[in-house]
Amino acid sequence: MNNKRGQIILILLALLFILVAPSFLRNQYHIHILTMVFVNIIVASGLRLIMTTGLVSFCHAAFVAIGGYASALTVMRLGLSSWVGLVFAVIVTVIIAVAFGLILLRLKGTYFFIATTAFGEIILLIFTRWADPFGGAAGLTNIPLPTAIMIPGLFAIQFGSKVSFYYLALAIMLILMLIAYRLDKGRMGAIWTGIHQADLLAQSIGINIMLYKVIAFAVGCSMAAVAGAFQAHYYSHINPGGFGFFTLVNYLIYVMIGGSQRFMGPVLGAALLTLFAEFLSLYETLAIYQTIVFGIVLILVILFLPQGIISLPGKISFWYQQGHEKSNGWRVI
């Protein structure tokens, strides 16, 4: 109970901190970095959600692209609001995720890896090849900023400054994380975990595992699409080159290093590694070795913290307890 209360306090303090951060961060670039942390958290959490069913999707970056393009084109071609674009991005993503999920999710292991990798590449090739409407390899530029939120008679929230995007990304992240948390901790999450651990057993007790896998896939991909839509309007630019295999690998590393088995794992992984990459880029010598450093960190985490960095406090507590018991002369069994 105390542990839970302690966790809640920690989370509330962290929330308070990120709510007031722009007030004392005078450097606009640092606000931009934190915004990217929020976006990466959304994508990584969506990926982790799919992984709770035991499947590692290698087309997740493609769904970030789908969301971005869908939202951008809704605004640029149809002249609609970016909020309509966001909804449209989610609808399009759900349709594609369900349609292809019904095929892809029948596969497992290596076959699923190959199929999702191929699917991701096909999506990007479609964006690259068709100059109309996707802009081809150059992508789309001059994507309008998010439409202002008008509260009649009160105020209007304009999006243009780094601070406004920071709070927008934060709000989107909090809403999506709340939804993901409720799913993860509820009946749905329990079924997903059950499918991961023993899918045949789950099926034998009447659970339609295909349905739940498709739901997980659709929800996870929708989160990626929302992140993609945000990015497109934030950067005012989107091109297929930004969603390749190595971008996907980054998302996977966030989840693996943070911890795929805990809800906060990808949050920690995305935050730490995004900030760490920025720290490395401060020093020209270290920046060159970023990929190597990431690789080493990944190997060390897999070897010594297979449950991710999120398990570190528990591990430290366990070692401390063991040490304490040994020093009291108790035999550790």
Next chain:
Amino acid sequence: MEGDMKRMLRITSISVVLLANLLTLISADLSLAKEAEFVKVGVLMPLSGGGAPWGIGVLRGVELMADKINAEGGIKVGDKKYQVSLIKSDTKSDFNVSLAQANKMIFSDDIKYIIGPILSGEALSAQTVTERNKVIMMALCGTPKFFGVDKPYSFKLNLVDPVSVAGFFVYLSKHLQGVKKIALVGPNNESGWGSAEVARELAKRAGIEIVAEDFLQPGVTDYFPMLGKMIPKNPDAIFILATPAGQVAMVLQQGRQLGYKKIMVSTTYADPQIILEKAGEAAEGYIFQSMDFEGPWSTQGHRELRKNYLEKYKETFNTNSGAGYPMLYVLKLAIEKAGTFDSTAVAKAMENLEGEMPYGHFTMGGLKTYGAKRQILYPLIFSQIRDRQSVVLDSVMPAIP
């Protein structure tokens, strides 16, 4: 239990306060003294990944010009001279990183002039933030989409595709009138597509038929399937667009192995030494955009660059440095003409610039093609490999109206 709770709360509060202070420190303006004596110029290049051979070379050229300008006193604005301080960033040949680094240069380093990037996708993604923040970007990318009347701060101060494509068509019209059918090969990215668009337009104007075109993923090494379909259509010349030297060598080798004996042209500058090393005999007859750094076609600027490069870096001369060398000099001319560091004024000055730079006389062009004069124009050299030597064929002025 309560004690534990209080202790945890205390530790957490202290940690949050410490972290807040740390962040405040990081974001505080810690810049040393007044930077009035320096003008910062960002260099945004791929120093790792697929674009690294170009990026490292270009960076060397920019560094050498910075040394030269600083040795001569710096950039003169008003009564003062300002030393050039280069802020370098690696784009890792990645569009997302390019955009992030552009953000960093603008918002963290307060930079108003950026040289780079090289890859078209990187340039287009960084451009969204440079244009919005009135930062002059001097890219080396191939895409014509980089230009526009609505992009007043975007310039190209070197001769890459598609300008070099235009230059080759001038050469073609002068020396290779027999070429009536061509094939296009390029990377499946904006550089390749952009160059192909220009090639199609110029071919149409010249009455040349394009019998085949194909675009492969960057990094692909097997060109046999593509060449196998292309060669039977009997093109008089195969144009290799926006492709780095290593892959050009593979196209040459595989094309010759399939029995193609006619002209193969690279419109992007590709180091002939790399071509010869990798393609060997297959490089014979290959025509390419080149620079002469020590021969009869070289200028004082070319020779100086080569000499200083070998002295400073003590490594094999990277000819890609030739692309970067004059860029900072042209920026210097624009700033001195504008008489201010204000980027809007400098951009205006740069648009109408004409004069002498290390490689000779230059003008700014592109008014009819791109709607604004943002592309530097100076004589292009085309060379050919003959008996394992690079022989200069001619110098032409690219025709971008």
